[in-house]
Amino acid sequence: MMSGSKKQLGLLRLHFNFRSPLSTTTISSQEFSTESSLDKERGTDEVLKEFLATVENASASRLKYNYAQIDKMCKTGNLAAASQMLQILNDKNIVSPNVYNLILVNASEKNDIDLSCQAFKKLVLSCKSLSAASCLTFAQAFTKLNDCVELLRFIKEVSEISSSTPSFINKIIFAFAKSGQKDKALVIFDHLKRHNYSLDLITYNIVLDILGRTGRVDEMLEVFASMKEAGFVPDTVSYNTLINGLRKVGRLDMCFVYFKEMRENGIEPDLLTYTALIEIFGRSGNVEESLKCFKEMKLKGILPSTHIYRSLIQNLNKTGKVELASELLEEMNSSSTRLSGPEDFKPKRRQRKTSKVNVSFS
Template sequence: MLAAGRRIQLILPCISLNPSFNPALSLHSVYSSIFRISRCYLATEASPDKDSVSDEVLNDFLSVIENESAPSVEVCSAYIDKMCNAGNVSAARKMLKVLHDKNIHFSYKLYARLLVMASQKNDIDLSCQVFKKLLLSNESIGTTVYLNFSQAFTESSDCVELLSFVKEVLEMSRSSISVINRIIYAFAKSGQKDKALLIFDHLKRANFTLDLITYNIVLDILGRSGRMDEMLTEFASMEEVDIVPDFISYNTLINSLRRIGRFDMCLLYLRKMVESGIEPDLLTYAALIESFGRSGNVEASLELFRQMKMMKIRPSIYIYRSLIANLNRAGKFQLAAELSDEMNSSSTCLAKPEDFKPKGRQRKS
């Protein structure tokens, strides 16, 4: 009873402070709603039969909606919260439909919680419904919400519903490309790379206008999947749709080629990057210098080191140590000693860890 009393104390102020609260409303209807919710909480704590508890919550909810002309948002939210605790997807779906018909909306936080439950149950239909509610809200949707939405599809091999939903998003959202990009990223992040690429291919076939961010996400997906031919094809296709690659595009391409040992192509695209007026960053040079050095091509790593310094990019102690170790391994001890002296004499002006964080690069005029 103490637990029920505490919940009544929490619910009652919420109801009285609600803008839609009508002081003329009979106290009997308000307290009856609170009593029903409290009784459901007590039933949950006392009984392991979640199905019977869910039925009771649903019936009480429908009774409140039917008998009260202006049911409190807080009371309706309490019922939804209770159903989330019970994990009853079908009942939650019924509640959501009733509230939609009554034009009753609740908090972003509760919609997000409902989405978690729906995605955990792999309920695609409910996940899509709730996700649309979140998109139409005035709240900023975080990455976690997108990931929760994508996880609802993990057990599904039929992508008809997914593509149908993507079409709806494009029709309903003002910032649709931003939303679509985040959906593609979320599917890739949740391990559903094929579905992410399917969305991309579908949009391309539909001649939907994609942007640089879309292509950068897709290049990363293809590169991490080892699908190098497809990655190079998509990189080349950017020019066909008048999208100019940026330093992220080139870095993604170069690092993917580096991972499979295609150092010749790394240098080719590094050269194209520079010719396009896009500055390589410290991360690009650090990765390539170490890779060429480890492969035994110390001359190429030294040439990259010289280029980096010519472009006024400060070397880090890690680059120096990598070069020195690889030169010693190649038997070039004198050159390794010279670099060691250079490193020690310039220790105060070496690149710091924060310089390794990717930064935006402006195209040279």
């Protein structure tokens, strides 16, 4: 019987040594192109045979060389050969997350969904914690795909492999939203929710943000209600996301409702909350309430931002309170005034074991 390595080599030869018969007429430009293609295939065949010989007695010290060979195939656009190499590594039980990531990146750039899925699945099996970058690369392979059937099937498969942890699900949903595929992210969420996969508060916060950014506030309110029904207690991020989503579409009355609920539930407002409220009160013509929020946040030690000052100054000028607007402008420009920066807008994370996905995307 043929040994395993000889069988593999034979299959590779069959795959890459197939040739169409050449014409015996004078060499044309088309024939020249064919010969060039055959030379390329012969070169690929040699690399594959060399790769197979290398992994016969592979050790950890040889993985770097394996990576270089696969990198060479990817750079020449020969993803079929890279796929063959991935299968050889799999057959030899050689685990290499770096190789999987390399193939995933190149397959994603070519929108090669099958190879992207192969490489991503290998990553899921080989990594204790999948990186957000790898999930984003995987999601980008689907940008030209409209049908979600195969995507959902694969997500279900890898979710089961990863024991369906909320952390993994959060990274997947976030990655599709981050890559501009918000509808697919929502389809994944709905699918996993219907099939009772493990979701957590962060999952819901990500989905609330997607819906709020796309102006789908009615759906956002439904998800917020279902989150509470599922037993999750909304946090500052949840309320801020809800209030900002409602603010963007002009549902100012609802903003006040949820701010009141936030307070009643003992959830302390932060810089993001006050920024939204000051703008909401200003837009509704209630500058007195804006100023009350402004004083309250300073008493709590929350530094106002330039945006807050400018919003207050603009609304005070509109209502004829020019003198007070000038005072605030002077205060903002004073060297002694400390202003909040970008870091201050990041929500303080609660001390609990949760996914570290940052709920923010374009």
